[in-house]
Amino acid sequence: MDCSKFVFENAISRKAYNKALKTKAKFIKKFGDDTDVVYHLAPKEAPVIGKALGVTNTVISRKSGCKFDEKSIIIGNIRMGFGHYRISMAIASAANSMGYKPYWFDLHSFGGTTCGKIIEQQNELYSLGSRLSQKFSLFNKLVWEPLNSEGFRKLTYNAADQKTSELMTAVFRDLPKDIPFVATHVWPSQAAVHAGLTNVVNAIPDNWPMALHLSEGAVHTVQTPSAYLGYRALRGMDKKRCLKPMPKEAIVYTGHYIDHELVSNIEMDCAKRVNRIRDDKPVRWLMSVGGAGAQKEIFVAVIRKLLPSIKMGKAVLFINVGDHAKVWSRLVREVPQMKPFVHEHFEDFPNTEKFCKNAYDGNIRGIHAFCQSDIFAAVYSTNLLMRCSDVLITKPSELSFYPIPKLMIKRVGGHEAWGAIRSAEIGDGTYECTTAAETGAMIDMIQNGRDIIEKMCSNILIAKKAGIYDGAYRAVELAVGKKQ
Structure with a gap:
């Protein structure tokens, strides 16, 4: 036919x-x-x-x-x-x-x-x-x-x-x-x-x-x-x-x-997040920058919003720009104030693996940027970073389905809106924050009201038992x- x-x-x-x-x-x-x-x-x-x-x-x-x-x-x-x-x-x-x-x-x-x-x-x-x-x-x-x-x-x-x-x-x-x-x-x-x-x-x-x-x-x-x-x-x-x-x-x-590596470790990863919250450790934010390099203004606003908490040791920021080094250069130019706190992990995937392994059980401070020219390393770095992060900042595309607490920023294309709706209804992420101001307000609420991360982790465990992540x-x- x-x-x-x-x-x-x-x-x-x-x-x-x-x-x-x-x-x-x-x-x-x-x-x-x-x-x-x-x-x-x-x-x-x-x-x-x-x-x-x-x-x-x-x-x-x-x-x-x-x-x-x-x-x-x-x-x-x-x-x-x-x-x-x-x-x-x-x-x-x-x-x-x-x-x-x-x-x-x-x-x-x-x-x-x-x-x-x-x-x-x-x-x-x-x-x-x-x-x-x-x-x-x-x-x-x-x-x-x-x-x-x-x-x-x-x-x-x-x-x-x-x-x-x-x-x-x-x-x-x-x-x-x-x-x-x-x-x-x-x-x-x-x-x-x-x-x-x-x-x-x-x-x-x-x-x-x-x-x-x-x-x-x-x-x-x-x-x-x-x-x-x-x-x-x-x-x-x-x-x-x-x-x-x-x-x-x-x-x-x-x-x-x-991924199997994420599904099979959901209980352990959520327990780590909850323990960090209860022990008043810095909140670990992971920002994944899309391949199209869109939404630069929102990423800049997020960095500026988190910078005071990073200076005080209350927050840590991981930024994965994938294989787009130019995107990182633009972010640094836009927010030069972050330079003293930045640690770059570029073109060294074994180093990224080692960093994530140490961060899983250890203490981390500052801003850590990741960039790999190899597309496999660029994408998989986010997978590794998710396991040692508390909150993922992402547009509501494919990452909106992942078992980690998520802050949903503005979508790129109308089809992505329902990714945020799904996450918000399961309870493992926020609704879509459509402006920089709304995103900043949500960061404040999560950073200062840490019960939100704990509630999202609880919902992730419920979803795991229901087989929601077994697709x-x-x-x-x-x-x-x-x-x-």
């Missing part, structure tokens, strides 16, 4: 279908069509997570070198910001803990291929849009918010993406058709289905149902009950008609996609279970 003509038995208009064909033709004209080219895959050590999560990276090679067996599982992803990489690491971590061998399969990294070129362009456009949305309120109101909440929600958008993903199938030729495949972005999921793979799980990242994330032929997993109902009903994906729902076998509620394990079970 042509997935651009029908989406779960819902017919797409001729106009929308022709537009999808034109979109595909534009990409072919610009980047070529390599669907008949034979690409081979070879294994390569995955930096940082290779040892930690047992992950093997896959790269394009002249000869096939990957030896897949019954314990192999493919983690299909792209780099678009940090979110999809982070979710992929969670899936890989769960798979590794369950005795499977995860292979990292990043379409964005396959430079020179049509799919790599398409995703590179789309990533640049998305990053630009994210930055502009935070710089120009009118652009955010008239373009970015509507696009991310309603534009990507349309069923016709999925039709266009399905045609585009047909151009991404060439790199799948070395994969056995029945190998378990978990995708943490819709494009590798759609491409896997087009390439004939039969055990595909499409791990949907957001809590706001959008047709953008549909991949008919795969099993869709969602992290929340509300997302399950929204996707099952294809809610709001066509404003002019009621749509036929997704069949029940096409979608599963799994819970949040969280990564369940996604793996679905992928390998179909094969079994």
Whole structure:
């Protein structure tokens, strides 16, 4: 079936279908069509997570070198910001803990291929849009918010993406058709289905149902009950008609996609946080800066707000700028007053590992900044820092689902709003603080009223018992279970 003509038995208009064909033709004209080219895959050590999560990276090679067996599982992803990489690491971590061998399969990294070129362009456009949305309120109101909440929600958008993903199938030729495949972005999921793979799980990242994330032929997993109902009903994906729902076998509620290292240590990590609060130790704040480099003004406001408490030894601030050294330089220029308290941990991941290990049981002061040019180290540093932190400051994207007390700052795109709603309802995070002033007031309340951290830790333990953080394990079970 042509997935651009029908989406779960819902017919797409001729106009929308022709537009999808034109979109595909534009990409072919610009980047070529390599669907008949034979690409081979070879294994390569995955930096940082290779040892930690047992992950093997896959790269394009002249000869096939990957030896897949019954314990192999493919983690299909792209780099678009940090979110999809982070979710992929969670899936890989769960798979590794369950005795499977995860292979990292990043379409964005396959430079020179049509799919790599398409995703590179789309990533640049998305990053630009994210930055502009935070710089120009009118652009955010008239373009970015509507696009991310309603534009990507349309069923016709999925039709266009399905045609585009047909151009991404060439790199799948070395994969056995029945190998378990978990995708943490819709494009590798759609491409896997087009390439004939039969055990595909499409791990949907957001809590706001959008047709953008549909991949008919795969099993869709969602992290929340509300997302399950929204996707099952294809809610709001066509404003002019009621749509036929997704069949029940096409979608599963799994819970949040969280790394095994974090899930298995929830009780211990929460106990550490509570003990620090009761012993009147400095509150440890972790600020994760997104890959798009947006929200600089809010980050500056947070640093300025915390600086007096940091000077008095009442607070500690961890800042992970990922692989964006320029972002750190801009923050230092904006807040030069923090320089005397700053300790930089740059381009030395073993040092970051050692720091986190020592901080877990030891005493920490000041501001600690982390930056790694390697994308794996950049993303995984936040995972390590979460375990020795008390509060995570983050926009309500993929990190809003993680088992750590969270302060939610302003979203980047309307689709992220429901991440904060989910966290606030579970009680492991705040509601979305939409202004710098509101964010500062929440910092004051948490910093001075430390019972809030203790209450959030209590709610995290309740959620752990309910299996809310077990989504990564369940996604793996679905992928390998179909094969079994």
